[in-house]
Structures are given as structure tokens and as C-alpha cells.
Amino acid sequence: MSQSRLSHPATLTAEDLPAFRPALLRYARLQIRETAVAEDLVQNTLVAALQSLGSFRGEAAPATWLIGILKRQIIDHYRRMSRETPLSAAGPGDAAENEADLLDRLFARDGHWATPPVAWTDPEGSLRQEEFLAVLEACLKGLAGQAGRVFALREIMELEPDDICKDLGLSKSNYWVLMHRARLRLRQCVERSWVVERS
Amino acid sequence: MRGAELGRGKELSLDSCRDISALVSRAMDTRLTVGERVRVRLHLAICSACRRFARQVRQLRAATRELARRAIQ
Numbered sequence: 582m583s584q585s586r587l588s589h590p591a592t593l594t595a596e597d598l599p600a601f602r603p604a605l606l607r608y609a610r611l612q613i614r615e616t617a618v619a620e621d622l623v624q625n626t627l628v629a630a631l632q633s634l635g636s637f638r639g640e641a642a643p644a645t646w647l648i649g650i651l652k653r654q655i656i657d658h659y660r661r662m663s664r665e666t667p668l669s670a671a672g673p674g675d676a677a678e679n680e681a682d683l684l685d686r687l688f689a690r691d692g693h694w695a696t697p698p699v700a701w702t703d704p705e706g707s708l709r710q711e712e713f714l715a716v717l718e719a720c721l722k723g724l725a726g727q728a729g730r731v732f733a734l735r736e737i738m739e740l741e742p743d744d745i746c747k748d749l750g751l752s753k754s755n756y757w758v759l760m761h762r763a764r765l766r767l768r769q770c771v772e773r774s775w776v777v778e779r780s
Numbered sequence: 781m782r783g784a785e786l787g788r789g790k791e792l793s794l795d796s797c798r799d800i801s802a803l804v805s806r807a808m809d810t811r812l813t814v815g816e817r818v819r820v821r822l823h824l825a826i827c828s829a830c831r832r833f834a835r836q837v838r839q840l841r842a843a844t845r846e847l848a849r850r851a852i853q
Contacts, residue, residue, distance in 0.1 A: 604851065604852050604853070605852075607851035607852070608848065608851040608852050610851075611847060611848060611851055644852055645852075648852050684798060687798075688796070688797065688798040691796065692796020692797055692798040692799065693796065693797050693798075693829075694797050694801075694829045694830075697797075697828075697829035697832075698829050698832040698833045698836060699832070700832055701832075701836060701839070713843060714843060714846065714847055714850075717840070717843050717844065717847060718847055721844065721847070735809065736840075736841055736844040736845065736848075737844060737845075737847075737848045738848075739845070739848075742809045742810065757802070757805070757806050757809075760805060760806075760808075760809065761801070761802050761805040761806070764805050764808075764837050764840065765801070765805075767840055768833070768836050768837065768840060771836075771840065772836075
């Protein structure tokens, strides 16, 4: 966290809030595909923050406090989404969507990789690292459905698996299947776009 | 999970890349049983593709968290 005024103001006032919008939106866009939805969630976050400014004690940096509110908004949004798209209604990335298909495409009949993962060139050096992150960000946006939501909750918001299961009403085994599916898809997407080193 | 996912190809099923990759993925979020850990270790010792998979899922986690960290800076 930089030492800017935004990160550590002594107090937080209503006038300070708009300055946080870009960061909140960047964060929301990492895990919400539809721009309009992401903007709504950020807007709700700022409104909620405005209403509870009095409870901001400055124990956390304002950005951290605001991200906490945004996370709650995203979780509630995900919860609504998973209620609206039950597992039986298949969408790309959903549990019911061709679980067998994805695995059958990635693995041969004998259980070996159909196309074995290849070594990735290490994204060392800052320029390469930037490129790698850009590839990953694009791939994250393509991670749809319940698998994408579970992945975001775990890897972007860093929630615990138990809490994710509770929030989305998933069984543990559902959770493992969805996370594995998300990782397989993401890995494949990154590999396709990233410069690879055949070894 | 075993029975359900294996289905066909029983001959290699227990230590197939398909099963081991699922365990590798699960190990990112929970502690595997001793038996599972042994199976993973034995398999990774002889399978470079799954070793890469294991490395890459760790890389994906680190990079995803880095993206999240940067977004809010």
C-alpha cells in the first residue's frame, strides 16, 4: 500500500469517497464480468460506506475498509446468482455443465493428460510479469458460472473454503469439483496465451 | 469422489493424472489424508506433466492474489 493521502488519511469524510471509486471498480471488475453490474456494486458500496462513515474508526486503512464492504456486496451478488442459476441449469463453467465433457477433453481414456501441461516460461523480470498478469486477468474474465464465482471467492477475496460453501450453499465435494474445474480452465487459458517453452 | 469420477478405465484409475490432478487441486485448500499425500508424491515423482500442473496452480494462485492486491492500490 502506498503512502498516499488516499491510503492513510487521518479521517474519512464523504468527500473522500469518490476518489476510491477507480480502485473499487478495478477490484470488482476482476471478478464481475458485466461492467454495469460491477459499477452497481461499487455504487452500493459507496452508498453503504457513506451511511456508515460514523463506524469507520481508522483501525484499517480506508481502502481496506471499503474493500471489506465491497466484498460483502460481491458475495451477496454471487449468492443471488447461484440461487438464480441452480446447478441443474447449465451455463459455461457451471457444475452441471459437462463436468464429464471438460475432464474427457482434458484427459485421455486411460486417465493421462490428453495434452500434457507444458512448462511456462518464468514470468521473471517486471515486463514479463506484467504480461503474465495481463494474460491471467483476461482469462479470469472468461471464467464463468459457479466455478468462476467459487474461484474468485477463494483466490481473489481469499475466503476460507468453509465460508464459501456456506455463502453459496455448496457441499464440500461440490466445492472441490468447482475449484478443480476453475483451475483446469484457467490453466488451459493461460497456457494458450502465454509464451510457452516446449521442454 | 473416487468411484464417481473414475467410471471407466479402472486399470489405471487410482493413480491416473486425472485423479492426481484433482488431488493436487484439493491440496491447495485442505490437508490431504496421509494416503492421498503418498499417492500424490509417488505419482509426481514419475510424472512431469502433473509436476507442472502442481507448479502452475500455485503460480496461478500467487498471480491472482497479486492482481487483487494491485487493483486496490
